[in-house]
Amino acid sequence: MAIVSSGGAFPLEFRGLDFTWFFRGDVTVQSPSQLVIRYGDGDRDEFTGSNVTYDSNGEPVGGAIHSYRTYDDGVLVAR
Numbered sequence: 001m002a003i004v005s006s007g008g009a010f011p012l013e014f015r016g017l018d019f020t021w022f023f024r025g026d027v028t029v030q031s032p033s034q035l036v037i038r039y040g041d042g043d044r045d046e047f048t049g050s051n052v053t054y055d056s057n058g059e060p061v062g063g064a065i066h067s068y069r070t071y072d073d074g075v076l077v078a079r
Contacts, residue, residue, distance in 0.1 A: 027058060035060065042074035 025039035035047040045068070052063035069079045 030054060030058060032063065035065075042071060044071045045069070046071075 025037040025044070027035070028038050028044075029036035032052050033048060033050060035049075035052065036044060038044045047060075047065050048067045049063055049065040052060050052065065055061045067079065070077055
């Protein structure tokens with residue numbers, strides 16, 4: 001199970017979370033510390049964490065996600 005920490009004090013579990021909508025883009029980085037998904041035209045989602053593991057479909061299943069950023073046309077719009 002992967003863990004997302006929200007605001008440092010509120011971890012969220014990935015258990016039962018459907019990641020398929022994220023993977024409509026192209027995964028350009030997939031490592032134990034970072035996952036980057038690009039959708040074209042400068043749009044992308046970036047996850048950073050530690051010890052992140054992936055299943056055979058490339059979906060995160062273990063480790064911890066510490067931050068998330070989303071970009072629209074290359075401009076940071078949420079973190």
